[in-house]
Amino acid sequence: MNLLSRQSLIGTAVFAALTVIVGCNDSSDNVETQKNVSKGMDMSMFAKDAFIQEPKIVDCETGEGTKTTCYQLVTDGAPAGRAPGPFCPRTTSDGADVSGAWFSKEGTGDLVDITGEFILKLGEYYGDEKWMVYDAKTNKVRYTATKEACLGAAKPDVEEEYMQNCIECELSYLDDNFSRSFLIPTTPIPAESVGRVHTVGIALDGTELSAAAPVDAILGAYTIAAFDDCGGHINVHQGYHYHSTTGCTDKLTSDDGHAPLIGYASDGYAIYALKNLEGEEAESLDGCRGQTDEVRGYHYHAASPSENKFIECFRGETVRPEGPPHGAHPTGHPPRDAHAEKPEEK
Template identity: 65%
Template sequence: MDLPTMTIPKKLSLMTIIIISAITLTGCDLLSTDSSSEEIKATSQTTGAKGIDLSLFADGAFTDTPNIVDCETSDGTKTSCYEITTSGAPAGREPGPFCPRTTSDGPEAGGGWFSKEGTGDLVDITGEFILKLSDYYGDEKWVIYDAKTNKVRYTATKAACLGAARPDVEEQYKQNCIECQLSYLDDDFSLTYLIPVTPIPADKPGRVRTVGIALDGAELSGPAPIGAILGSYTIAAFDDCGGHINVHQGYHYHSTTGCTDTNDKADDGHAALIGYAVDGYGIYAMKNAEGKEESLDECRGTTDDIRGYHYHTASPSENMFIGCMHGETVQTAGGPPGGGPDTHQGPPPFSK
C-alpha cells in the first residue's frame, strides 16, 4: 500500500499546538464544511464529545504541524478533521529490546509476548521462556534456538524481517523470534491519520481496524494475527512497552503497559490517557488510581462529565485495545476505513 510521505520532519512548537487546540475548543466554525450533515450528528453534543487535545502529545510525536482539513466519514458525514502525520517511531525513546540472544538471558535482554491465557500482563520473553516454548504451548515442535550453542534464532536482517513479519511467514523464517528495526523503514516513511475534530457518534458500532494514535505518535494497532504467528512457530516479540516494528506501520502498539500514559494525575483519580482513537475519542488506561476498572459498554467505552465519552483499554495480553468503534471514522487516501494508515487484522489470541 502506498503511504503519503513526509521528507522533512519538523517538530511542533508548544505554542502552535496550544493555538490549534484553542481554536478547536472555541469552535470558530471549524465544522462549516457542510453543517447540514444532520448538523454534524447533533448527538455528538449530547454525548459530551471532547475531541483531541494536541497539547498532550509528546514533543516530536508529529513530523509537522497538524492541519485541519475538510473530510467525510465512511458514513457520509461531512466534517472537519485533524490531518496528523507521524514518522513511525515513538517520540522520546528507542524501541526494544525484543528477542533474547541466548537461552540463559534474563528479562532485561528481551521484551514481552501475549500470555497463552489471552488475558493479564504480557509474559517476559526470557531465555528460559524460549527454551520451554514446547511445554508452554503443549507442542513439541517448538525449537526457536540452537540446542548445541543455546543461541536464540531471531530475524537479524531486513530480509529476514520482511520474510517473517507477515501473516504468511516465509518457510526459512519459521522457528524464529521476530524483531525488526526502525532502520529498515524507507527514508521517507510516514503515516497520516484523518481524525474528526469533534467526535461523531455512529449509528451502530464499527469494526476496529487501526485503533488510533498514542501520545508518543506511534500507532495503536488492531489485533495481531496470532493464529498465523503461532502457526508458523514464531514469536512476534514486543518490547516492554507492548509494541514492535514492521515496515508498513513502523513501530506500533498491540498492548499498553504504561509507557504512553500521561504524567498528569486526574483530580478524580481517573485512569491515565494513553492516546486517541481514530474516531476522536480518548483512550485511557484499563484501571484507575485505585486499581479498579469501570463498567464499560461493548466498545469498552463509558461517559463522564469531565471526559465525555471515552474508552478504556483491555489488559495487555488480550490482543486488543477497544472492542469496537463508537464514533464515525474517516478513510485515508489509499487506506482502509478507520482513519489510520494500515490494517493489521487478526483474531483474538488463541481463539478457535
C-alpha cells in the same frame, strides 16, 4: 533520515494554536448518542516530537458520508522520546532486562517476558513439542537479524527458513521518506451504529494503536512477534506500533484519580488506561469499552495488555483509510477482527 534523532517541529505555541473544538451531533439512533459527547482531542497532551509536520485542521469526510473537519497528523513511525526495544533475547540465558514481551497464552492480564527460559520452554508453554526457537548446540536464539529475514517472516505464508524464529525488525528498515498520516475528526461524531476497528487510533507518542494481531497465524508458523516492554513492535508498513498498553504513553489529565490518557481513537474519542490511580479497573463499560463522565464526556478504556485489543468497536464515525488496511500485522495477515461480527449494542 535518521528516525531516532528528530528535530523538534512542534512547540507549545503550536499545540495551543490548535483549538479543541467542543460539540456533538444529534442523532436518533439506538446507541444513545446523547451520552456520546466528548470534548475532542487535546493536542497539548501529545509528546513534543510526536509529529514531523505541523498538525493542521483540514476538511474531511467520514466513511458514513458526514462532511466535517479533521486533525491531520503526520508522523515518522517512531515513538517520540525513546528508542524501541529490546525485543528478542539472544541466548537462552538472557533475562527480562535484555528481552521483550509477548501475549500470555490465557489472553488476559499482563504480557509475559520473552526471556531465554521462556524460549526454552515454548513447547511446554504451548503444549506443542515442535517448538524449537533456538540452537541446542550453541543456545543462541533464532531471530530475524536482517531486513531480509524481517520481510521473509512477514509473509502470509511464512517460508520454512523463517519459521522457528523470534521476529524483530528495526526502524532502520523503513524507507528513508517513511511517514504515517492520521485523519481524526476534530469533534467526535456519534455514529448510528458501532463501527469495526481497523486502525484503533494514535498514541500520545505519535505511533499507531493497532488492531488485533493474528496470534493464531503467528504461532502456527512457530514464530513469536516480539513486543518491547511497552507493548509495541515494528514492521515496514506501519513503523513502530502498539498492540498493547503497559503505561509507556500514560499521561494524567486530571487530579480526580481517573486512569491516565494513552491516546485517541480514530473516531476522536479519548482512550484511557484500564486502571485508575488506585489500581481499580474501569467498570460499567459499554460494548465498545466506553463510558461517560462529567469531566471527560464519552471515552474508552483500554483492555488488559494480553487481550490483543484496545477497544471492541467505534462509537463515533471515522474517516475511511486510503490504501491497504493500516491494521495489518508484520506477518502480512489481515487483522483478526477483519471479518468479525459487530459487538452487540449496550
